[in-house]
Amino acid sequence: MELRVLEGVFDANRKIAEENRELFRKHGILAVNLMASPGAGKTSLIDRTLALLRGRVRMGVIEGDIASSVDAERVKAHGVPVVQINTGGACHLDAAMIRQALDHLPLDELELLIVENVGNLVCPAEFDLGESLKVTILSVAEGHDKPLKYPLIFTQTDALVLNKMDLLGMGDFDLGALRNTVLKMNPDVTIFELSCRTGQGLEEWAGWLERMVRGREGHS
């Protein structure tokens, strides 16, 4: 009986996710669902990406958090449209929350919408938001065994951003082992190695994201 309830939740979510996807398509928006553990660097990556792609891509942001608006404040400083969702306890965003947030964004003006999910490697992977791309960040400080423990998110993600590369060598993070594990689970994943702190590798990431925006426009 419990399972039936859960299926109901997932079915309902999927339906709204498809509506979101159609809305993104109609407006020519590339929507990125950005997922990671707490503290892996989601807001920092958004911060850096907004700075790098300023003038190149028209961007908007949805910030998802259990509570607080510290992330939205940080994004607002870039002068881009941003909506903060406070889930009030829920450990992930769902499609209905995104649907609501979209009412407060100038969709016609956007080419790229970055959605920062709640910090969590588990539940966000189970809820389709209608996004065009899933991007997962793993911080080098978290350890290379994470894909073994949280397989779903690493299997589904379109891109994996290894952040805090400046900390490589400070712990026992094994980059080769990480790449092997992830590529075995998800052979098509694009992996970026960067550091939001030092700036290393950021231009490659931003360039890829810009190409995804342009490629999408070319196709529609």
Add this chain to the structure above:
Amino acid sequence: MELRVLEGVFDANRKIAEENRELFRKHGILAVNLMASPGAGKTSLIDRTLALLRGRVRMGVIEGDIASSVDAERVKAHGVPVVQINTGGACHLDAAMIRQALDHLPLDELELLIVENVGNLVCPAEFDLGESLKVTILSVAEGHDKPLKYPLIFTQTDALVLNKMDLLGMGDFDLGALRNTVLKMNPDVTIFELSCRTGQGLEEWAGWLERMVRGREGHS
């Protein structure tokens, strides 16, 4: 209607948690619910604690993960009783999972049971396992703003372990701000600053844990 289902889940969990709590009391076991983000250092802290308290406290471990048994293997090397729970997707442990695991542990021989929850700062805080103490780890690499974003776990926790103190100064972690935020939410919390990597601060943590085990025996 959805809310009613959730309340049902929490009620059912609470009932089993009370049974677990009674079982721990009967056997004189201090049960610790160890929670943190993925990669904050839960298994490393258990690893270090087992080594430090060996011969001083009779310990057992329950390892909770979505998938894999890498953590249990690591614990087994210490020669202590360990049970691995694979939640198969669930993002937190619940009381019923613990109840099942207890059937496979020699409860009469244990004084301290450490339960490593699934790496997640959200849902584990919502499910009482029947534990005697909640301990939360925050890694310095995660940033000092985490209590603002995940308030429940930091409000409830009996002890907060700041791990990876050797990385302090490598990022912008503000120790004073962290302490202020947490103590405002949770004035009774005991805070430890340590590094599982360098060993810094570990004896204080282990000594405190041992005193909690003995104090409990004194009271019962």
